[in-house]
Amino acid sequence: MIPRAVGTTPDVVERRVSPAVEEFLQALAALGGAETIVTTSRLAAALGIRDPSVTTMAKRLHATGLVAHTPYHGLRLTPAGEAVAGGVARRHLLLERTLAATLGLTPDEAHTEAEHLEHAVGRTLEARLQTVAALPGNVG
Numbered sequence: 784m785i786p787r788a789v790g791t792t793p794d795v796v797e798r799r800v801s802p803a804v805e806e807f808l809q810a811l812a813a814l815g816g817a818e819t820i821v822t823t824s825r826l827a828a829a830l831g832i833r834d835p836s837v838t839t840m841a842k843r844l845h846a847t848g849l850v851a852h853t854p855y856h857g858l859r860l861t862p863a864g865e866a867v868a869g870g871v872a873r874r875h876l877l878l879e880r881t882l883a884a885t886l887g888l889t890p891d892e893a894h895t896e897a898e899h900l901e902h903a904v905g906r907t908l909e910a911r912l913q914t915v916a917a918l919p920g921n922v923g
Contacts, residue, residue, distance in 0.1 A: 800849070802902035805871045806830070807840055808849060811860055812868035816850075820857035875901040877912040885915065 800808075810829045814821045823837040830837070838854075845852040849864035860868060878897035882888045888896065904912070 800867060804840070804844065804849070805867065805902055807837075807844070808860065808864050808868040809871050811850065811858065812865065812872070816858065817860045817865045817868075820853075820859050822857045826858070871901055874904045874909055874912075877909065877916050878904070880916040881912050 807826075807830065811821055811826060814825060814829060816826075823834050823841060827834045827837045841850055841852040841858045844850040844864065845858070848861055849867060850858045851861055852858040875897045878900050879890070879893040882893040882896055883890060
């Protein structure tokens with residue numbers, strides 16, 4: 784089970800994992816880590832960090848059940864890790880669509896802003912973004 788931050792309410796961001804963990808899981812998913820084993824070197828290159836940092840995070844996330852890590856072989860997402868990565872990707876897409884449709888941001892601008900905001904979206908806002916993104920004329 785992924786711990787929930789102490790003192791949060793449903794209307795406040797429900798932090799299951801840190802933004803760094805979300806980025807790590809997203810990068811692993813992008814490299815095919817849900818279906819294939821990804822080496823720590825390949826993941827480190829994608830994240831722009833050093834191999835030992837990936838190994839440290841992989842061990843930590845293996846202990847929480849978000850990744851399956853075999854030393855000297857690589858890692859892959861577990862179903863729980865895949866769910867977290869998928870949630871971040873979904874929030875990112877919802878933000879991009881909403882920012883472009885309602886504020887007129889270019890696709891590049893919307894992407895950049897969504898990268899910053901995707902980690903701070905709670906359940907209530909995500910549901911509202913889903914509604915806005917699904918309105919006629921807003922789905923891209």
